[in-house]
Amino acid sequence: MNEASEQPPGPQRAKRSDSWFRFSLRSLLLLVLLVAVFLSGRNSNRWLGPKFEGKWQLTMPAGFQKTVNIVRDPDGQFVVGTGGVLSGVYRWQEDRLVVVQPSDARMIGLAWAWNGETLQLMSEPEGTPTGASYLGAVMQRVEEDPQF
Numbered sequence: 001m002n003e004a005s006e007q008p009p010g011p012q013r014a015k016r017s018d019s020w021f022r023f024s025l026r027s028l029l030l031l032v033l034l035v036a037v038f039l040s041g042r043n044s045n046r047w048l049g050p051k052f053e054g055k056w057q058l059t060m061p062a063g064f065q066k067t068v069n070i071v072r073d074p075d076g077q078f079v080v081g082t083g084g085v086l087s088g089v090y091r092w093q094e095d096r097l098v099v100v101q102p103s104d105a106r107m108i109g110l111a112w113a114w115n116g117e118t119l120q121l122m123s124e125p126e127g128t129p130t131g132a133s134y135l136g137a138v139m140q141r142v143e144e145d146p147q148f
Helices: 016-048
Strands: 054-059 065-072 078-081 088-093 096-102 111-114 118-123 138-141
Touching: 096 118
Parallel strands: none
Antiparallel strands: 054 065, 054 138, 065 078, 078 088, 088 096, 096 111, 111 118, 118 138
């Protein structure tokens, strides 16, 4: 009897088509995982909204300018302190900064659109209850000087 015939056969190699399928399935799963991580990170940033805290320059439609301070409260809402009828507590919703508690009760309905660099007033109460329209007012972030 031959000694080679008594030993069990060695491990067989997987068929070439099986190994290709396993490699492709792993690659596909890795790609899906990377896309899911990217999208979840992107959506989480949208969920929180842009970072509005800080000093802003408010330019009214008539050209008047003033400095505005925006602070985030513990509830995640934004307190906009213009010192005028545009002041109040705002909430980030549906890609807009919408007033939820105006400093002047007549100004319910204010909404600012965010274009990535500026906030522009896009909605105000009907009938201009204060006698003037503020549509088109723009806020731009004030660059603070670096502290040395």
